[in-house]
Amino acid sequence: MSSYRFFEEYEHEVTDQLKENYSQILSSIGEDINREGVVKTPERAAKAMQFLTSGNCMDPNEILRSAMFAEGYNDMVIIKDIELYSLCEHHMLPFFGKAHIAYIPNGHIVGLSKIPRVVDVFARRLQVQERLTHDILECINNTLKPLGVAVVIEASHMCMMMRGVQKQNSVTTTSGFRGQFEKIETRNEFLKLISSDLS
Numbered sequence: 001m002s003s004y005r006f007f008e009e010y011e012h013e014v015t016d017q018l019k020e021n022y023s024q025i026l027s028s029i030g031e032d033i034n035r036e037g038v039v040k041t042p043e044r045a046a047k048a049m050q051f052l053t054s055g056n057c058m059d060p061n062e063i064l065r066s067a068m069f070a071e072g073y074n075d076m077v078i079i080k081d082i083e084l085y086s087l088c089e090h091h092m093l094p095f096f097g098k099a100h101i102a103y104i105p106n107g108h109i110v111g112l113s114k115i116p117r118v119v120d121v122f123a124r125r126l127q128v129q130e131r132l133t134h135d136i137l138e139c140i141n142n143t144l145k146p147l148g149v150a151v152v153i154e155a156s157h158m159c160m161m162m163r164g165v166q167k168q169n170s171v172t173t174t175s176g177f178r179g180q181f182e183k184i185e186t187r188n189e190f191l192k193l194i195s196s197d198l199s
């Protein structure tokens with residue numbers, strides 16, 4: 001199996017195992033697993049869970065390497081408002097929000113779509129927001145080797161909304177900066193541009 005593959009196929013063995021597990025979950029919560037509305041739910045849920053964790057078997061470094069181009073541009077490149085959906089590893093409930101990513105090229109630029117693809121690969125795993133932020137940061141830093149890279153993620157966690165502390169409006173912000181973004185002026189320029197409608 002190529003490590004750089006888009007999600008196309010469900011692994012039959014894994015689907016069967018998950019179906020069995022989801023049937024047991026339905027029974028455990030008191031559902032009649034033969035009821036029309038839920039009779040196919042174990043299979044649907046099995047496929048959904050495989051999709052939501054499909055980043056586990058993808059190589060984000062290879063995604064970046066597949067579209068790196070030699071280019072002399074060495075100013076800031078910002079891709080902001082990249083929507084992301086992930087699952088928290090503590091409750092397996094979604095957290096979702098936006099990633100804002102910037103890098104300063106060092107001889108190579110990367111195909112723009114590859115940055116959101118890298119976000120998806122790391123988001124489609126059981127995660128915590130802090131690790132997701134650093135995974136993206138280190139991947140871009142180590143593979144593209146830019147002069148600097150910055151990642152900011154703003155997200156809401158369903159485990160804090162639907163249950164537990166039940167706070168509907170809290171947003172968690174995490175960030176990471178490498179290279180030139182460790183300098184306060186560069187970091188501030190990035191933060192200003194992602195909070196502006198003109199960036």
Ligand SMILES: Nc1nc2c(ncn2[C@@H]2O[C@H](COP(=O)(O)OP(=O)(O)OP(=O)(O)O)[C@@H](O)[C@H]2O)c(=O)[nH]1
Pocket residue numbers: 088089090127128129130157159160163164165
């Ligand atoms: N740091 C961090 N914590 C997270 C993330 N997602 C969920 N959590 C937290 O993980 C913690 C798990 O705490 P526990 O006390 O073991 O679990 P719990 O009893 O379900 O906690 P409550 O959510 O407070 O009811 C909770 O405080 C969650 O809010 C994340 O991405 N980053």
Ligand SMILES: [Zn+2]
Pocket residue numbers: 088089090091092093157159160
């Ligand atoms: Zn959680």
